[in-house]
Amino acid sequence: MFKKILAAMAMLVAVASFAAVDVNKGTAADLDGIKGVGPSMSKRILDARKEGEFKDWPDFMQRIKGVKEKKAAKLSAEGLTVNGQAFAGQASAPATAKAAKADTAAKPVKATAADTKPATKP
Template identity: 85%
Template sequence: MFKKILAATALLFAVASSFAAVDVNKGTAAELDGIKGVGPAMSKRILDARKEGEFKDWSDFMQRVKGVKEKKAAKLSTDGLTVNGQAFGGAPAAAPAKAAKAPAKQ
């Protein structure tokens, strides 16, 4: 009985760790390679860009890493990649529009 419990626990741990998120600012080359869609070439581009400084957000990441646009960013995020712990949320929210001034009274 103990062996079955131990085996089940090990299996759950293995499954949970396979879905663990990897942050682009903290992940090693091996951890980045573990994300589906990130191969050795992309992980090298990520690490090279990271040498200039940490990525601030997904927009910064997409600007600095060649080959990553919105569609690719969304796919990588779905597969477990994060930037500062945040999943990709699509295009940045537009700045709120300023309220139109009321017409001047005559």
């Protein structure tokens, strides 16, 4: 019985350590706990938050110096959220465009009449 209680408590601690931190609600210590957010970035976040809450990830990236799509994706993977939302990013749009371009390049070219003539022996 004691082992079950201990295991349940360990699971609760593990879940709490991986809990997401919302930029609109987190303290400086909460923000510093996110890998990739140091004291200077947490100060920038708190200062910008005084002007108003962040609406979404694009608003966050616009108002916080040094946070672009790549950094936002990393911070989101570490547990940072904006209004409870993880970063979805526009990275999928360029990837989709590249995939479409690759599909176009990989399509076979239609054969012409000259290509379909059988070879003759000399």
